[in-house]
Amino acid sequence: MKYIATVKDKEYTIEIDDVPIEIDFRRLPSGGVSSLLMNHRSISAVIEEVGDYWDVLIEGELYAVKVQDERAYRLEHMRATTVSMSGDATVFSPMPGIIIAVPVSVGDRVHHGDKVVILESMKMENELRAPRDGVVSQILVSPGASVEKDQPLVVITQPDDDALPQPSEAAAE
Numbered sequence: 001m002k003y004i005a006t007v008k009d010k011e012y013t014i015e016i017d018d019v020p021i022e023i024d025f026r027r028l029p030s031g032g033v034s035s036l037l038m039n040h041r042s043i044s045a046v047i048e049e050v051g052d053y054w055d056v057l058i059e060g061e062l063y064a065v066k067v068q069d070e071r072a073y074r075l076e077h078m079r080a081t082t083v084s085m086s087g088d089a090t091v092f093s094p095m096p097g098i099i100i101a102v103p104v105s106v107g108d109r110v111h112h113g114d115k116v117v118i119l120e121s122m123k124m125e126n127e128l129r130a131p132r133d134g135v136v137s138q139i140l141v142s143p144g145a146s147v148e149k150d151q152p153l154v155v156i157t158q159p160d161d162d163a164l165p166q167p168s169e170a171a172a173e
Helices: 070-080 167-172
Strands: 002-007 010-015 023-027 033-038 041-050 053-058 061-069 089-092 097-101 115-121 124-129 134-139 152-157
Touching: 002 070, 061 070, 115 152
Parallel strands: none
Antiparallel strands: 002 010, 002 061, 023 033, 033 041, 041 053, 053 061, 089 152, 097 115, 115 124, 134 152
């Protein structure tokens, strides 16, 4: 299994295979300090979970560390890179699979994080979400379709601000 650790905007791939490595990891009772002994090297650190990452203090230096398995990393990475310069956002398939459902229609208004496609891959259902607020302008797949990695699935367009009710207009209604 592969994991990706992100530290100071640099990514490290960690691959765990069947070769055993002897590691001694202990949380010490005082001050939240953890001790790691690996390959005859000792490291002491203070580790604290903060949301979806870990703060790790080693030898006076603080590191924000995010660790994800390869699947979660690929899904997040695909969501993070879908907005184009034209203002449209395209949701791409992060992996090959079968479209289970498309719970939106052309013209639907969506918000960042709304579910727009359900993709089955590796016997797991993956919910692909809107990378931004907007209006669904194109749906390029339908349930039952087979898709490849990086295939475009749904396009979300930023609505024209003139078409949106202004706060004073909405209050008057």
